[in-house]
Structure formats: structure tokens, C-alpha cells
Amino acid sequence: xxxxxxxxxxxxxxxxxxxxxxxxxxxxxxxxxxxxxxxxxxxxxxxxxxxxxxxxxxxxxxxxxxxxxxxxxxxxxxxxxxxxxxxxxxxxxxxxxxxxxxxxxxxxxxxxxxxxxxxxxxxxxxxxxxxxxxxxxxxxxxxxxxxxxxxx
Numbered sequence: 692x693x694x695x696x697x698x699x700x701x702x703x704x705x706x707x708x709x710x711x712x713x714x715x716x717x718x719x720x721x722x723x724x725x726x727x728x729x730x731x732x733x734x735x736x737x738x739x740x741x742x743x744x745x746x747x748x749x750x751x752x753x754x755x756x757x758x759x760x761x762x763x764x765x766x767x768x769x770x771x772x773x774x775x776x777x778x779x780x781x782x783x784x785x786x787x788x789x790x791x792x793x794x795x796x797x798x799x800x801x802x803x804x805x806x807x808x809x810x811x812x813x814x815x816x817x818x819x820x821x822x823x824x825x826x827x828x829x830x831x832x833x834x835x836x837x838x839x840x841x842x843x
Contacts, residue, residue: 743794747801750791754808757784758815765819769826771833788812
């Protein structure tokens with residue numbers, strides 16, 4: 692199995708993505724596309740995998756980013772900064788989760804990452820639903836609500 696090291700986006704090096712960082716030049720086309728494996732070091736290993744694994748990793752990363760983005764928007768909505776809850780982003784997140792549920796998990800590593808993303812989604816979704824119930828019932832007051840501002 693061919694392994695190649697590639698510097699990740701959080702490297703201390705100031706190189707740009709325009710330089711020769713493509714794995715297609717080194718790996719023959721007969722071996723297929725290369726996809727990244729999640730790692731915490733300064734470099735990530737690239738190993739041979741199918742397009743399904745690359746899509747799975749891409750969608751899992753997208754779920755994690757969307758959950759954090761939606762959580763920030765909900766916090767802004769609860770504080771009164773945003774006028775509406777982020778319904779469009781939630782629809783995007785649910786769509787990505789449906790896709791993730793249908794993709795095959797070919798190794799325990801991918802299954803573990805999927806289960807973590809699914810748990811993150813489930814727990815935050817319950818939090819957002821409770822937040823909306825509390826706002827609608829009046830337990831939480833929106834501070835920057837334009838209706839409650841006094842006119843001077």
C-alpha cells in the first residue's frame with residue numbers, strides 16, 4: 692500500500708495550495724483517487740481508497756462545520772441579533788445527514804467518525820429544539836428583540 696505525506700492546512704509552513712501538492716502526479720491513475728484520513732498531527736497520511744470513502748470524509752467534515760455554524764446562529768437568534776432561526780442551514784444539515792446514512796462505511800474508522808458526527812447532530816438538534824420551545828413559551832427573553840426596545 693502506497694502512503695504519501697502531505698502537509699495539511701494547519702501547517703506552520705507558508706506554502707500555498709498552488710504549488711505541486713497534488714497526489715495525482717505521484718500515484719499512477721490505475722490506483723484510483725486518494726483521500727485524506729483524519730489525523731491530529733501536522734501531516735496527514737494519504738492512502739488508496741475509493742470515491743465512497745472520500746465522499747464520506749467530506750460529508751462528515753461538512754456535518755461538523757454545519758453543526759457549529761448552526762449553533763452559532765441559534766445563539767445569535769436567542770440573543771436577538773438574528774431575526775429568524777437558521778432554517779435553511781438546518782435543511783442543508785438534514786440533507787447531508789441523509790446522504791451520510793446511505794453511504795457505506797467500509798472500515799471501523801469511518802464508522803466511528805460517522806457515529807460521532809451523528810451523535811453530535813442528534814445532541815445539538817435536541818438542544819436547538821429545547822431552545823426554540825423555551826423562546827416560544829417565554830422562558831427565554833431575547834435581549835436585542837426590536838419589539839422590546841424603548842424608543843428615545
